[in-house]
Amino acid sequence: MITGRVLLLNFSYEPLGTIGVARAICMWFSGKVTVEEKDGENVLHSPSTTIPVPSVVRLRNYVHVKRRRQETTMKRARIYIRDRYCCQYCGEHKHAKDLTLDHILPRAQGGESTPHNLVSACVKCNQRKGNRTPEQARMPLLTSQKLLRLGLDHVLLCHYAESRPEWKKYLFMDETEDFEMQIAA
Numbered sequence: 001m002i003t004g005r006v007l008l009l010n011f012s013y014e015p016l017g018t019i020g021v022a023r024a025i026c027m028w029f030s031g032k033v034t035v036e037e038k039d040g041e042n043v044l045h046s047p048s049t050t051i052p053v054p055s056v057v058r059l060r061n062y063v064h065v066k067r068r069r070q071e072t073t074m075k076r077a078r079i080y081i082r083d084r085y086c087c088q089y090c091g092e093h094k095h096a097k098d099l100t101l102d103h104i105l106p107r108a109q110g111g112e113s114t115p116h117n118l119v120s121a122c123v124k125c126n127q128r129k130g131n132r133t134p135e136q137a138r139m140p141l142l143t144s145q146k147l148l149r150l151g152l153d154h155v156l157l158c159h160y161a162e163s164r165p166e167w168k169k170y171l172f173m174d175e176t177e178d179f180e181m182q183i184a185a
Contacts, residue, residue, distance in 0.1 A: 002044065005160060006054050007167050009036065011062040015157055015171055024054045033057040037166045055166050076101060082155040083120035088143045089134070090125050098122060104141065106131045119143055 006024040008016045019027075025044070027033045037056035044051045079101060086093050088102070102121035105111030108131045119141065121129070129137045154171070161167040 004039070004053070007037075007056045007157070007160075007164070007170060008033075009056065009058040009170060010065065011059050013058065013170060014065075015154075016059075016063070016065065018157070018160060019057075021053055024057050025051060028054065028057065031060065033059055036170075055164065056170060078156050079115060079118055080120050081159050082115075083143065086120065086142075087122040087125050088119040088141050089121055089129065089139045091142055092122060094120075094122055100126045102126045102129060105133055109133070 002021050004021045005018040006021055008019050008024075010016050021044075024033065028035060034057065035052070035054045036058050037054070039053040039055040042053040044053060077096065080096055080099060084093070085096065085099065087099070099120045100123055101118045102125075103111045103113070104117050104119060107113070111117050125139065129139050134141050157167070157171055161171055
């Protein structure tokens with residue numbers, strides 16, 4: 001329970017990311033956050049007190065966040081999560097160890113290593129496509145262009161929200177809407 005994740009909101013209720021339960025409790029004790037949602041009936045016990053486990057916390061002061069941060073925190077795993085661990089050319093679901101990242105517009109043709117230009121691909125499809133665009137290789141992408149434009153941080157939070165329904169209202173997700181419907185929209 002202490003190793004769980006807590007949704008961290010800015011003072012304006014803007015989602016900033018996730019933090020560990022231990023960090024959230026420390027921030028609550030020091031007066032830096034307020035607890036917006038509890039994690040059900042889960043509690044932590046100390047010798048003298050019982051503390052409800054937070055699920056969503058909000059900062060007491062607004063923190064100005066630069067949008068460039070999303071670009072610099074790009075990770076391979078976030079792209080795999082966005083693409084649902086599925087090759088974007090043949091559609092096969094694979095383990096992370098069996099996937100590679102493919103540049104839609106190859107670097108040799110001026111493509112950049114940004115989330116908008118990277119997709120998950122199995123080794124076989126990545127080698128078959130080579131240094132060509134999907135059109136040149138006659139290998140159409142299965143991913144919609146809308147999905148590629150989503151911020152990876154938002155995709156990751158929506159992925160976590162699949163098992164945390166109390167987060168959905170803070171991520172502007174409908175209670176009945178699941179992650180796939182959210183990212184496909």
